[in-house]
Amino acid sequence: MPTQTRRAGGFLLWFAVLGGALAWTVHVFVAWGVDELTCRAGNTSVGGVPVRGIVGAGVVIPALVTLAALLLAWRGWRRATAATRDHDSPRMQRTGMLLLIGLGADALFLAIILAGGAAVLVLSPCQ
Template identity: 85%
Template sequence: MPTQTRRAGGFLLWFAVLGGALAWALHLVLAWGVDELTCRSGNTSVGGIPIRGIVGAGVVVPALITLAALLLAWRGWRRATAARDDDDDPRMERTGMMLLIGMCANALFLSIIAAGGAAVLVLSPCQ
């Protein structure tokens, strides 16, 4: 297997497993952090952009990243399961287990981002 393919496969595997967690951290910084810092300074906008727009982007962008990681984990898990059925390679079993954990974790993080986003978008900023 070429080195570049191995590197890309490794990156995609780790993105499929940890993408939702990283997106949730991004959501916390963008949606909650920017809201708190902006309101503490007495403003309702950042650089002329209303706080609700920034908070909305802080919910939608991480949710899309998490959804991409979830779909990538699902697709990889299906391939690893099919490859494991054809060959008893222990690497495929580890990969399949990692991707299964990634699917579960990404589904959890997607629901956390959606619930947190609903709270941030429903409540008026700077209450």
């Protein structure tokens, strides 16, 4: 297997496992952080952009990244389990286990982002 393919596969594997957690971290800093800091300063916009627009982007973009990680984990898990059935490879078993953990974690983080985003978007800013 060429080195470049192995690197891309490794990156995609770790993105599938940790992408939801990283996206949730961005969501917390952007959606909640911008709301808190802007309101504490007594403003309702950041650089002319309303807080609700920034918060909306801080919910939608991380949710899409998490969804991409979730779909990638699902696709990889299906391939890994199929490969494990054909060849009893410990490496594919480990990969399948990592991707199964990624499936659960990504689903959980997607739910957290959507629930937190609903709270931030439903409540008016600076309340």
